Amino acid sequence: MKILVPVKRVPDPATTIRVLPDGSGIATDNVKWVINPFDEIAIEEALRIKEKQGGEVVLVAVGQQTWQEQLRTGLAMGADRAILVRSEAALDTLAIARLLAKIAEEQKPDIIILGKQAIDDDSNQVGQMLAEMLGWPQATFASKVEFQDRKCTVVREVDGGLETVAFDLPAIVTTDLRLNEPRYASLPGIMKARKKELKEIPADSLGVDLTPKLKIKKLDPPPKRQAGRKVASVEELVQVLHNEAKVI
């Protein structure tokens, strides 16, 4: 089974994000950069499938040179090789999906596993767009993935419960939090990763229209909530909710 895993570099979810005063972006001086947590889950799932069925796990990122760092981390977790589609410009999800579609056409994976959402833009779009561009079935928000030959069954986390869908490969899966617990890169893994292939391709060599159709004009910090107050007892709490806030 050949598995392609698109990986995004994002600020560590534990970092406090601050909008720059001029609204042009976020302050990045104290940001630690990591693999998008959902993509880590995607890599883990790919590795488990490979461990069971054999095959190859290929990582792909669309970004700047610094993103090599996250690709190396993914290789250290156990992926076989990585592709960095180099783009210095800010791209929208449509352009990223189009570039990934080109890579998929060339690499011909049996399955592509993405994160359900990047925790920086919170878009939740690229996997679904890619599925449509390739004409493949999609199972988003996966909490369980199983195979029987080339048939894939996925349990999805949806509103009000769990949905099960089935389809033949090739297909797209996007990961939800409960799919698995990603492993850490081991020391030998890190050593091995240094020798693994990390190929760079310029984004503009792929014949894709990269002009963004969605542009971020500015960022603003969210309105601050007025700090409230502490109450001394449960009795007081229920009284204020009843008499002051009038919500119960």
Add this chain to the structure above:
Amino acid sequence: MGDVLIFAEHQQGKFPKSSLTALLAGQELAQKRGGKAIAVVAGDSPEQLAGELAKYGCAKVIALAHPALKNYLADAYAQALAALVKSAGAEYVLATATAMGKDLMPRVAARLGAAMASEIVAINNDGTFIRPMYAGNALATVEMDGPVKVVTVRATAFDAAKPGDVAAPVEKVDAELDGASTRMQFVAFNQTKSDRPQLTEARIVVSGGRGLKSGENFKTVLEPLVDEMGAAMGASRAAVDAGFVPNDLQVGQTGKVVAPELYVAVGISGAIQHLAGMKDSKVIVAINKDEEAPIFNVADYGLVADLFKAVPEMVQEVKKLKQ
């Protein structure tokens, strides 16, 4: 120009409040862009359901019909909806950012070669939208180019449409869809059983976190409070990951976004990812034994206490109110 197609999701033969929210958001957008708001109800024979939306303020309701649209499947629905957008000449396609809306709309966007803005919280007069990024730590003003634009709306940021006296025409459209083209099969839906109000629609939400320590404690300690208050139950990721409660109760950046009149956080520390899903609630209460817990920074009323003592007491106090 400026017409807005609104995908109105139905669940088990009903329109959840989130769909009525989409209708009102779509009408606001149409009005600001000088176009018409048109609701779309898809299914194998959706005419009757479509009729239910006639009085909710749209210029027209389209019943988009095809046998292959019986169960929701992303590829078939995307194909049918994208074809309708083209034939109707709409400029915008809009849906609520429910699990279905999130699954479907990017596919529609890709099919139309259109940009998409996820989970918008405001529509500006100049046609730009506002949407949260970075777990709500930034509000982005986004601009979209192209003949068609796709948006999902965050249900908590808009009101729900209400029925009026005027009934719009309902038009049946046979979906342009190759029934054999779906490559997906629906196998099963395992519904979380609950008699409580739905998390995203409730007036009061009581959520529990890791502080509850077990699923058993959710049942014996938290649920009596949930029920006494007539609330919906929510949870933090930590509580869901630990298996205390079902997945679809997770509130937060990557779970459900809620904005009830009252949100009670019990044994939840208040990580930014959790706040992203509840900080627009009208009144926030936090019960936590750690007075430094960040949840207190957003709480209108904070109680520093052991939840195992405070929550049963609260059940009694709320009971007293009713006497």
